[in-house]
Amino acid sequence: MNAPFESRASYKDRTNRTRHRVGRAAFGAALVAAIAALVPIACSGEKMPLALGEPxxxxxxxxxxxxxxxxxxxxxxxxxxxxxxxxxxxxxxxxxxxxxxxxxxxxxxxxxxxxxxxxxxxxxxxxxxxxxxxxxxxxxxxxxxxxxxxxxxxxxxxxxxxxxxxxxxxxxxxxxxxTPAIGDNLAACDKTRTPPAVAISLAWDLGADLDLVVVDPQGRVIDAKHPRSVADAGTDAGALSIGAIDRDSNASCRVDALARETLVFQKPPPPGSYFVYANLFDACGKGAVHFRASLVEAQLAPDGKTQVQVETLAKTGTLLPTEANGGARLGTFVLEIPFP
Amino acid sequence: MRPTVALCTFFALAATSGTAFAQGADDDLEIPAAPADAGAATPGAPGRVAPPPSTSAIAPTAAPLPTAPSSASGASSPPPPPSEKPLVAPAAGAQAGAVEPVPVPPTSSVNPPKAPEPAADTSSFARAGSEPSLTSGVTGPLGLVFSGYVQGQYETNQMSQDQLLQGQVPANLDRFLVRRGRLRIDRAWQWAQTTLEIDGNTTRGATFGLRRAEASFVYRNPEKGAPPFVRVTAGLSEIPFGYEMTDSSRSRYFMERSQASLALFPGEPDVGVRVSGGLGFFRYSLAYLNGEPFDDRPGRSVRDPNAAKDFVGRLGVDTKPREDLHVSGGVSFLSGRGFHPGKDATKAGVVWRDLNENDVLDAGELTAVPAAAATPSESFGRFAIGADLQLAFTSKLGESRLYGELFVAQNADRGLFVADPIASGSDVRHLGYYVAFLQEITRWGIVGFRMDVYDPDADLFDTRVGKRVPQSATIRTYSPLVGVKLPDRLRVIVQYDAIVDSLARDGLGVPTDLANDQLTLRVQGEL
The missing domain is CATH 2.60.40.10 (Immunoglobulins)
Known part of the structure; x- marks a missing residue:
């Protein structure tokens, strides 16, 4: 009902304001009610994490x-x-x-x-x-x-x-x-065992086919195609070790999740300089590959009795997909390791 | 059976109303009663489309067809003769069903002539029958009508993790994305209509695809706003099953369709032919389709693998027993054949199993896998039936809408827990339903709530301590939403999906609710 002396426009304006107030109040009430009703449900539920970071x-x-x-x-x-x-x-x-x-x-x-x-x-x-x-x-x-x-x-x-x-x-x-990434002959668990004398390892981060290539002092190539070193004629084969590459990781782009190749010498290798290369055999459709080459040697533990593996040298680098060569080259030079 | 009782009651209610509801219950655009020559239409005359000021002028979009103009104004007249002249969309403020602008004589500068105000924002509750394209799109050359919209959103899910799933699929679910970006082109004549719509989104990577491509023969109803008597459509078009399937993603406030609808129909459109239309309050739509709904997931094959087609249809009513009450609903069915793919022939091979786990190939660890012949593919029967009901009430506060739908199906899940009775050895029965309520708060706000339930396998069993026990795989989703909008321009909506399911395992290894609730903030803009 119109108030006395109130103009029609004023009345409409006041009615509209009232309507808007009612609307806002209803809106707020509905919102609060919806939130209140939902809280018990929203707070329930069991989390199912992938837990990929767990051991x-x-x-x-x-x-x-x-x-x-x-x-x-x-x-x-x-x-x-x-x-x-x-x-x-x-x-x-x-x-x-x-x-x-x-x-x-x-x-x-x-x-x-x-x-x-x-x-x-x-x-x-x-x-x-x-x-x-x-x-x-x-x-x-x-x-x-x-x-x-x-x-x-x-x-x-x-x-x-x-x-x-x-x-x-x-x-x-x-x-x-x-067992560690670089085989230790189970020395980590059994103190009576000794780890390999020398291990040259190449690890990388993507599913690319990267190869560890090592050139021994005689210029012979040790790689995935020629995984074993050859003892020199006349050397004491009992004292010097023949090295062997443990696997061809990600060969033919079949990803094995290890992305690591290691040349293992159970006994000290023949003396001389060993040249280490990282060769991108196939990029496998991936981008730049980051690698890390390392030298791991067996050393006496602080107890003076057992031997443990110690990383004594390491170097990192990056290879671009354009460097993939299918084994046609030695690859990128990474390290020179002299053995006495 | 309760749904049957509800439907009977509903039909009885509809039958008591003799008024024909002007809004098209069909999913397609409705061109208002067609003049033989659109340019000669008389402004304000019932059943006529006001011509646009200029077919090439880009006018701001106006509100789409209001929900229900009174049928009293729709004086029946015989359908006009065919014409090859295209029907063009009215410009802003002059869309079909809206009050035509009345010429205003010049007055003093104090009271300048008012521009015709756009109609109230009813697009939200308007069915796809009044989808905005031809009523609020932009008319371009050759009578082509352009329309579209963009939905950008941020969503966050309790399940999100910064990890990759097997296959390098990101497990992160907290992200911005373009859910839908659609551009639609229509052209209509007296007896024909053609529509092309493309969709781009970043839901699963940036993709563009066909969303709608249809050509129709139309025998129009001269009554204003009424659906055509007969429309025969061929091409890629909506599947006429239930209410949500034909409800436009543009006008729907809830972010996505209900879980059951998404499971039975991974996408809205499918390729085939369809006959639809209406007479009075009665609506019908029957379709013969490939049975492979188009999904917006990239890489998902939509080529029909079998000769059998799906027969889908909906019979319903759409009426307005009172000026402020709109009632519609129907029953739907689907009958078709699914496909169980056979396997390719395989070559012989050898498998190494490191039985003693010493990383060395030992005797007895090699297993021969003999070559296998290809296995045949098989088809299996599937069906679904559903019922839906919608009530809309207009008050001073705004429009209130209560609607719901019920599905019962067998071997029809094609999107979530894909049913394959050949593989599982028994038919898979599904049950789903939802109830939703929406309340406009004046023209500027909206609140709503939807509860949907989907049981993908009514005969599921779990194993507990070596014993098989009945297990429920039911997924319940409670979805409140709140939003603000600039009518026909922009809307901002927040929706929380509280999902209660049995996808996790509790401390006893028993299935329990998985924490996978989702919050979505969506901004939708019109083109």
Missing amino acids: IRIRGGAFKEGPLPGDPPGATTRPEITAYESASTVVRLGQSGKIVLGRASPEAVAVGIAFADLGTGHWIFPAGASDPLTMGELGWQAECDFGIDLPPGPHPLRVVAIDANGRAGAQRDLTVCV
């Missing part, structure tokens, strides 16, 4: 932050892991598909696994079927992928069984030996 990944498992639940190894709490084994306790850097398996007591529903001394969390996966031959114990099996930057040496791979109430029992360890 171990379990295919089909769920990664959980935090330490592995359960009591330390040696406890007798249930549910328990009744068997735990693997075909090999050696773990190569970046190894994929390693199987660890075992059994758990019948009340378990899931199994957790983690390195006891590495990583930021643990993995959970469902337990398997009941095995009538073992009094109803549940079989389980985990397919493990390992990180590319694990510290070499022994590491306990710990598992635990979890029951339907989420209660974890006693943990159980299987110590695995992580």
